[in-house]
Amino acid sequence: MKKQLKDMRTLLLLSTCLLMVACTGRSSQASNDDEAKPTLTVTLEPQRYFTEAIAGDKFNVVSMVPKGSSPETYDPVPQQLVSLGDSKAYFRIGYIGFEQTWMDRLMNNTPHIRVFDTSKGIDLILNNDDHDHDHVHGRNSHARHIHAVEPHVWNSTGNALIIAGNIYKALSQLDKANEAYYRNRYDSLCQRIQHTDSLIRRQLSAPEAAKAFMIYHPALSYFARDYGLHQISIEEGGKEPSPAHLKALIDLCKEEDVRVIFIQPEFDKRNAETIAQQTGTKVVPINPLSYDWEEEMLNVARALASGNERSHAYIEK
Helix, strand or coil, rough: HHHHHHHHHHHHHHHHHHHHHHHHHHHHHHHHHHHCCCCCECCCHHHHHHHHHHHHCCCCCEECCCCCCCCCCCCHHHHHHHHHHCCEEECCCCCCCCHHHHCCCCCCCCCEEEECCCCCCCEEECCCCCCCEEEEECHHHHHHHCCEECCCCCCHHHHHHHHHHHHHHHHHHHHHHHHHHHHHHHHHEEEEEEHHHHHHHHHHHCCCCCCEEEEEEEEHHHHEEECCCCEEEEECCCCCCCHHHHHHHHHHHHCCCCCCCEEECCCCHHHHHHHHHHHEEEEEEECCCCCHHHHHHHHHHHHHHHCCCCCCCCCCC
């Protein structure tokens, strides 16, 4: 009897060990499969969304500017600089502050990495001192006005189609054997972008939809251009508005019938709240740097479509 119990215990122990080895093997295989995939580095989370949508399971995609950080001022940590050397390519968004500061240094440290500009072909907006917008066509013009370019190109369905096209072309160059795979996924992404555009247009076509909006940091310039809207920036030359400018913004808010003020998580919201209290506008949080690009674009449209609902804290005088 004792021998039988001992044999059963031995058999159970062997079975447990074999199961652990099998599980470890599967886990190790999954990890190896993931590590075996080449890596692509992009600048922003919205870019990671577009790139993953087309690359599917052929690449790992990582963002240099992590969630919750400003791409205007972010400095990469040492580990990111080391990890960048393992990337097969870098997809830049175009002209954002992070790239203006870091791109040359990053590429000098990793000269073997191919760089693709996903903004290529976009009709860029130039910012001049009067905060009006001029348009620039062609790559030569881009080089001359690199510091004046409005950089938030991804916040536009029209631009998103161009960005997606550039990503598809880049992936096809990097991995010619899977071009048909990327083409199918690119076509699917384009359909989603076009569907998002149609939903936005439907929202903004409502008679009560707002035609002007205020925002702390002017990240929706291309969105405004797409849909014929007027974007008013609270920032004054990239800085907090002066008391005089704040008063002018309050007056402009009333004059333009602004009903919505957008605020972003990485910026102070006190000035937006001050203007809202004086004018009855709604303060609406948005995140144009979110991975969930489609949802964020629709959030903006929904806020503008319901912009006729005044703040309850405001009493017209």
